[in-house]
Structures are given as structure tokens and as C-alpha cells.
Amino acid sequence: MERVIVAMQDPDMGVKMRNQRLLITVIPHAMTGNDVIEWLIQKYNITEEEARHLGGLLVQYGYIYPLRDPRSLLLRSDDSPYRFQTPYFWTSSRWPASELDYAIYLAKKNIRKQGELVDYEKENYSILHKRINHTWDFVVMQAREQLRASKQRRKADRIVLECQEQAYWLINKPCPGAFDVLDLGPERCNVLSSRVALIEHSRRALGRNRVKSSICLESFMKYSEQYLHHDPIMSGCLPSNPWISDDTAHWTINTDMVGTPTRLRVERWSFSFMELLNDSMGRREFMIYLEKEFSAENLCFWVACEDLRHGESSKIILKVEEVYKNFLAPGAARWVNIDSKTMERTLEGIKRPHRFIMDDAQMHIYFLMKKDSYPRYLKSELYKNMLAKAIVPQETKKSVFPFMRRQRHSSPSPAMVTQATEDDGKAKGAGPTGTSSTTNSQI
């Protein structure tokens, strides 16, 4: 902010300053709200809305203060006069506003014009009166002295100094309930640096394999292009974006186990192996395909390993035993074909089972499926049929009466859905059905 303020005060390129009228007094070196906004628009090449917002923040943080209506820290885009706050009072100087200074300020106001203090100021005044009662004579004396000194100033200077001080206190002792500019959230402390760890890390990093920027950046282009039509914010979504139209059809036709999936969804399975596996319907279809190819044990193994990795700590030993029995033991019902080295390592590791013991084997099978079964699945009749019968929903026509809002129906909470299926004795995978119901269930 200070960078902006300094630029604004530049004698050549800064905001146009001139004498402004405030009722009958002429204030030197002031500017209009309009001038500030114009300058911001010019300098930063932004719209009027943004300039008004930015200028408004400069006032809220006390770097510019209003001369007319000094209690309201707003930037008006008209000929209201404003001035730059003196650096002495800048928010960043952050020296704590002392109680004594505040008391003197309030006392001055009180003496100058009875009833000029507003409610919260009156309250603060009486609280301070109680708290620093022992120095109250000093407070009143100081206040009187300062008032006398200011009476000897020119009216224009007096007004300026009063407004300056007022703006400072409006920010440091804001009205309760008003926005407190100085509120920055919990303190962030700093811990000491460890040079040695840094050295170790840098040494390791030097040995890293890096890829040329041109190749990496090219991949961003490709990714964005590939997913362009799948990005609802970029390309809209069919039949309509539920948040805009209040119609949840888009969610209904994309539920986990819907009868016929949408075309976009099936297309997405061809983008990467991970996309296929992450979609529960895609995974189910892939499983059907693998069963035809008699290699379904690979996917089952992968699923079991995922369950091991992400499951409860207490079940690890049990799960490792299960995996061994079903997939790795010689003569196992669903024996998976892993290379001998990995198999040896895994079997050795099973003696001391932990969460990540199947990682190597799991990766081997994952890449096997990715390089072999997955591309063949995409070329298969099964996938092609899926794509052919996939639906492309019609775009919902905009309502004739744009002001009629649809009723927004609630949906069953995932917590409830999972509870229900658990009662059936079967654990459901992640992801609720999310179908909308017409009853507004009050939960």
C-alpha cells in the first residue's frame, strides 16, 4: 500500500493536488475522490470498479483520509476532498496506540464541543477515566494545552490536523462491530533455521533428474485442451449447471451407478488409466473386461493393496495374510504374475508386515494393467459399445420467466446412506448416490 501511496504523491506523475473547498475554508494540497480513482485507473490499467475498490481500501487502512464527513472512511467518487495521511500516523508504523494519547484525544473532543463524542467513544472515555484516574489531571491539562495551541493555527491547518488525528483514531480504536483493519489473525512465529539439513537437501537435489521446460510446459497445453470440454466453468455443463439453474439433473445423470453414463464420462476413461480406475463405473466395466480375458485377478489384487494401504492400522496384519493367501501363495486361487525379484522381496517383507509392504508388487501389477490390458480395453467392443450408447443430455432451455426460481430439493446425506447400507451387512464404497428426493428432509 505504501508503494502505491508514494507513487500517488510523486510531484510529476502523482495525483493532481490543488486547493479544495470545504464549506468556506480552502484546504491546500488536497485532492478529490474522483482524482484518486482516475489516477488509479490510469496508472494500473484497471476498470473503474477495481479502482474504486482499491482506493476504498487505501482509505480504510488510513493512508488517505476524508475532509468532509471524516467519520466515514469511504472513498467517494465525486469532488469530496481527501488528503494523504502523514507517515507519522501510518498503520505500518504499528507502534501501539497508547491509552494516554487516546485519553487526551477524547478529552480534547469533549472540551471542544460538548456532545461531540459518540456513544462508544463516551464509553471508552469513562472506562479510561476510571483506569488512569491517577493521571487524569495531566490528561486534561495536555488536552487544554493542545487545544490552545491549535487555536493559534490557521483554520485550514486546524481542520487538517483534526481530520488527521480523527482518521488515525478511527482506525486504531474502531467502533465496536465495525471492521478492524488491524486484526491480522493469530500470530505466526518463526523457528530457527537448520543449515545442515539444508546442505544435505541441496546435495540430494543436485543429483535429481530434471526434464526440459519445453516438454513440461507443452504437457500443460495438452492437458488443458483435453479437459476443456469437461471443465464446467470453462465450457458449461449439460443439461445445465445445477448452481445456476437450480436443476440437479446434471448430478442425477452422473451418479456412481446410473444406468446409462454420459458420453463425456465414458470419454474421460480414455484419457488415462487413473481416470478409468477413479470412476467406480469405469472400474466395474474394466473388471468385466478383465474377466473375459481371464486376468481379473490383477485388478482384484490392486484393489486389495489399496485397501491395505488406506485402511485401519489394526487390520494390517490380517489383510496382508489375506492378500498372500489369495494372490501370492503358490497355488493361490487368484495368483498374480509378478516378476521373481519383486515376488522375492515381497515375500521376504511379509514376515514383518506393514502398511506399505505390497507397494512394489502393487506398482508392478498397476503398470502391467496400464501398459497391456488398458489400451486393449479401449479398443475393445465392450468399451466401444459403452461409448455408443452413452447419452448426450439436451441443454436445458432457459426458463421463459427468468425470475421464477425452481424449488431446491435436498438430497439424502451421505452419512445416512452409508448407515443404511451398513445395516444390510455390506460396506459401501466411498460416494453416496446423491439422488434428489422431492421431500425436503429436515435434518
Place this chain on the structure above:
Amino acid sequence: IGSHNFKEICFFERNKSCKIYSLSFFFLLPASALTTGIYMIFSTNPEMATQEVQPNETLTNLKAESDTLKTKLEDERAKLHDVELHQVAEKVDGLGQFIMKTRRTLKGHGNKVLCMDWCKDKRRIVSSSQDGKVIVWDAFTTNKEHAVTMPCTWVMACAYAPSGCAVACGGLDNKCSVYPLSLDKNENLAAKKKSVAMHTNYLSACSFTNSDMQILTSSGDGTCALWDVESGQLLQSFHGHTADVLCLDLAPSETGNTFVSGGCDKKANVWDMRSGQCIQSFETHESDINSVRYYPSGDAFASGSDDATCRLYDLRADREVAIYSKESIIFGASSVDFSLSGRLLFGGYNDYTINVWDVLKGTRVSILFGHENRVSTLRLSPDGTAFCTGSWDHTLRIWA
């Protein structure tokens, strides 16, 4: 050593060629003054005589060595940097006008909203605020479904479990607690609370990993940690940041084993969840990193910082590849997220606005007004149809 009045950090350095170990102590006194403690050099080889080295000498050597390595690393990184992102992006079409509006305003928090997360059902969210309230909403209908009052203020972190059956939250209580979501109206959610994580300073962020069983946390104590929910056991801890860690994000990769964190030390670190090692580190920001988020492909991540910029870091090129900044943006970015295709980057800022950036071209596409105080949190919905922002103005907004 080990007294609760001060912390000590000690580390070993091994000089491989002559098997000399140096052991250094730094004492942090309560008044935050720093004194270097005793330096001792001792050897495992009984034939070598023990030497005493002046503390200043060792410290200067260490500094010189780490600085040299840092420069070397920058040179290595620069060697393969043959083109800038906006150059590659020249052939891509520019984006037209973007009209995004607030579609829902969620009112109900009595104080600053600090964090929010989406449920996998694409419409429910959990949000937490300064006064200790954690609320679960159906953002589509704007109905509140659950509310919990935490025993602490400044609940800076909250997360929705993948199953949709629980939420995790924490803040100034230094803990991360998991609340199972019960649908029985008479049940007091707070009663079922389970304390999972324990840090020695405030909890800044938390996230479930692929299941309800594990939680990843980051804290003001400078560490991140992985916890087992069931037992509350610490599975792995991640040391390397030299100041408060403020944010983290899990990688959407095939092998699903890494995450990135950002902190007050201006560093963004990428970690291996299995080993606890920091595998990559980036330090180009000029101030605290408030938010980190992976690019949808997992090959890069974006960061938002108090230095008023957002940046993009490519993991394979191992460098920063873009800076999103504008002279008129002078307030810090508190929270960032990508659109589904990764083409747009949404940034919530401390000047109450949201700036929308074209990730490829590096230009700002749009600025969104609406909040009346800082935007503290921003997340895209799971299906990319909208994003949600939470603000110090006590409200949450859904934009689409």
C-alpha cells in the same frame, strides 16, 4: 535439554572423509533471544585427536557451503529452462469474458470463516470459524445440517471425510479432532469427538488421505504429520520447514504417495509420505505461503502468498514456471485452486476479491467482487461446477 522452558534443535553433520562428527546446539530462550551453544567435535576413530573449533568458524563455513550449493542448484535448474510458459502458450486461444456470479450465500457463522471443504457428493460442505463453530451445510439448499462448537477459538482447519460420514477440524487447540456425523437430532456431536492429532502449536491445515482412516496435518510448530484415525497413532512426521507450516495438499498421482506443504519460511516442500523425506523444495516467494494446490494432472502445483503473487511450480522441471501478479494487486493471496481442466487459477485475496488467472498465458481474466472482508479460503467443488469461498465477513459464497 528437554526443559519445557526452551526448545533445542540439534543436528549432526558428518564429514565423510575423516569421520569427524560435529554436534551443535542452538538454544531458544524464552525471550526469543538466540545464543549458539557449545560446539563439540568428537570422533568415532580413537586415533584421531579431538579438536576444538571456534563456533563462528563452523557457522560461517556452514553458511558458505549451503549458499554455494544453493547457487549450484539454481544453475542446474536453469540449464534445462529453454522456454517460458507464456511463450509456449502463444498458440493457445485467449479466453473471452468470464461471467461468474455468487449463486449462493451461506449465512450462519457468527464470526470470521477460516476454512471450508467439500463433500464428495458435490453439494455439501463443512466450514469452520473464529468463534469455534464448525457447520456442515447442504450448499445447494443452503440448509445447515450439523453444527459443532469446538472448545477453542480460531478453528483454522477443517476437512470432510471421503465417505461423507465424518469431519475433522482443529486450530488453536493444537489438535485435530474427528467428529462422526450423526443424523440423530438428539445426539450431541461433540460427545462422539475423537482426538487424533497432537501438535505443539496451532493446527493450520488438515486433510484426509484416500480414506477415512488417515489424516494429514500441518502446524504452526513447523511440522506436518500423518496420523491413524482409529488409534490416534502418529504414522509419520515431516520435518524440514523452518517456520510455521500454513497449508498442504495431497497429490493426485497414480502412486498416491506425495504431498506438498507451504510455510512462513517462504518454502514449498514436496514430501514422500512413506519415508518422511522432503523430495523437492522451492523457495522463490518473498513472503509467507498461505496456500498450495496441485495442478489436476499432479505434475505441478500453484501457491498463493502474502507477497501478493501466485506462482506455478513444475515438479518435473523442478522450478517455478509462472508468476501471476499485477501491480494493482497489493494484498496477499490467501487461498488458491484450479478449475477442472487446470486452465484457470482462482485466487482469494486479502483485499476481499477473487482474481481469476489464465494459467497458461499468465494474464488475469477476471476480478470478482462480493465479499466484504478478506477471502480466507477457496475450493473448487469435486465435479468442477462451482467454487466456494469463505470470508472474514462471516459468510461463504458459491460462485459459478
